[in-house]
Amino acid sequence: MKMRFLWPLTLFALLAGLLGIGLTLDPKKVDSPLINKNAPAFDLGQLNDSTLHISPDNLKGQVWMLHVWASWCSVCLGEHPLINRLSTMQGLTLVGLNYKDDRLAALSWLNKLGNPYQAVAFDPEGKAGLDWGVYGVPESYLIDKHGVIRYKEVGPINDTVLKETLLPLIAQLQAETL
């Protein structure tokens, strides 16, 4: 048996290993070093109006969620109906962080699919994303009334996470006093 005919098999073994690891990965298992730390500051223009600025400081005293998304992210498309539903919840301020995106593309994305956010910070270079430790898109951060990050979800939120983790946590955070 000549070695060169084993190459395809070797490559496939590597690929199969990779896919195997890919299957076992649980997107919820990624811990962020930022949990229970103060939310990093940023001061960004809003997506629909760059003259209006938005910063975490303005949101102190509210329970809010920072949702990182982009119009080029196909995963976000699947997650969007859930975010739309989340936006109707009382007592949760939903803030979008539009990450490394094109303003026009992002705006028409929201136009087409519905805009669930009270405000969207526009971060074309991903500077704020860097401070927040954004791995990829989408990601969601839940911040309490004191401005402390309490929860992070890497990847899309699904119904189970929403029901079993997020909703109880949001209720708990809302009950906390300043």
Added chain:
Amino acid sequence: MIVELGHLALIIALCIAICQATLPLAGSQYGIRSWIALARPLARLQLLFILISFASLIYAFLVHDFSVRYVASNSNTALPVLYLISGVWGAHEGSLLLWALILAVWTAAVTVFSRSIPNNMVARVIAVMGMISTGFLLFMLFTSNPFERLQFPPLEGRELNPLLQDPGLAIHPPMLYMGYVGFSVAFAFAIAAMLNGSLDSAWARWSRPWTIAAWVFLTVGIVMGSGWAYYELGWGGWWFWDPVENASLMPWLVGTALMHSLVVTDKRGAFKAWTVLLAIAAFSLSLLGTFLVRSGVLTSVHAFATDPARGVFILGFLIVIIGGSLLLYAWRASTVKSSVRFEPVSRDTGLLLNNVLLIVLAASILLGTLYPILIDALGLGKVSVGPPYFNSIFIPLAIPLAWAVGVGPFLRWRKDSGQRLAKILIVPLVGSVVIGTLATLLVPPYFTWGALLGLITASWVLCSLLVLVIRQMSIRHLLSRFGRSQLGMLVAHAGIAVFAIGICLTSIYSSQKDIQLALDESYDLDGYLFTFKGAERFSGPNFNGFRGVIEVTEDGKMVAELHPEKRFYQTGMPMTEAGIDGGITRDLYVALGEETVGRRAWVLRIYHEPFVRWVWAGGMMMAFGGLLAVFDARYRRRRLAAAAVSATPIGVPA
């Protein structure tokens, strides 16, 4: 009752598949004739039972049997009949059943069109296809049974994914699957040849028409998918480098390479090991596509199902099928002695170059598709790889490929001379520079270097094909039945030129604008005046929505009235149906955005897309060329000749 019948039929089909995978193979290995003879009847019987199963699932949809989980999750009583039927393959379980059905159809086709092939070879081919079928049927019965009953049936079913409620969906997946699964025939021939131990070129000759047929289906499937996305997603684009699109493009690229490489193996006996590897790769990528889409390893718009058990099963199946065949390859390919020699300038080299470019392209796309998983596996989080990566690898590889298309058909086998080629090709080269430059100056509204490069490339392909026609054959010869293969090649290669013109002009000169228009307000895009004439509520069989009216005028003359729609299905996700006025040189396209409260105005997304239809026309030309080649008389003649040969010994004592 009918549903249980379908379930039972599926179980029986599995038992038949297991027999089909083992008995004929053992028969041909140990020379047991009666077992070899079982191959054809078993394959046909399997088709019958899967058909029964498939028909029962359609029946369950038509009578709204919501006690079946799959029916309840994917249809309701308001769904129109067309989508009740196409809903059968609108989600995971049903599309697997469609996969299995199509595999059975291909296998049955092999049993019919294989008279000229030795029986023990056919037995092996059918056995290999039986193994694949066994895997799929096991997968379905254990993890994704479409016939599963609900203990408490709901009164009303849920909604079929609104994205899929489009006539295009009724035919797109079956076409695509015909292509994917069709590559299993070439795969089975390659495996059978390796099992046989004689990796000669006979298997390549036999699998050529099958490979082309599968490729034709895949091409049509991809073109239709692209058209469907254009119309249904409301983004104006025709290709999004979505993982599922990539999953269909990779087998297409490798299948294209395989088609060309099979020619070399058939005619020259060269590239034997390489062609086998391509046959394995084309089908493996089809399976990998299934894995990526179905397992939820990659999330995309198309991914219907995410269930870890399914992912593990498919991965195991992949390891058995692909790993097994590559192991067999490592063992057998080393025994192949290739004594075929060829010079650096020859058709052999040309086809090698074609293969290298196509494979590099497919590999780069595979890398881009898997990169998110790799990053995830390394614990670096989840990412999306976007169109910029894919565009930046596609264009530099596709342009040399198009130039090679112009040279390839002129090359002679084994040895050719550069001087001879230069003498022939100087004419189309000059012609293409002149025509391409003129076209760039005359057709588009303004000059760009990209358009110049693209149009010269397209003209080069067309000019060289024209020279080929003039030089090598009279038109009469071209149309005679012996030349269909050649004619097919010409049409398919001309399709590449048409495709290139489409891509080039539409990607450079398309304009798009998001604009808010109140009643009777207008916007001018590239000389087309879009006037908003209001939007009205309307309701369809299972949705409510708005239908807008937009008039388009050019120089004061009415060109089109567009009716974009925005639909709301039960699930709440708004769906866009674009209003499109299509033409040979341009499409006008409007998607309805949101109503602006208070102003009675609507946000509209308007597009002017020059030559976008050429992209699909080019794709369809490629498919048509392939179709001509499949029906080439050579394959039929060979069959008749072989039938004559096998008929002679009758009556002669052995």
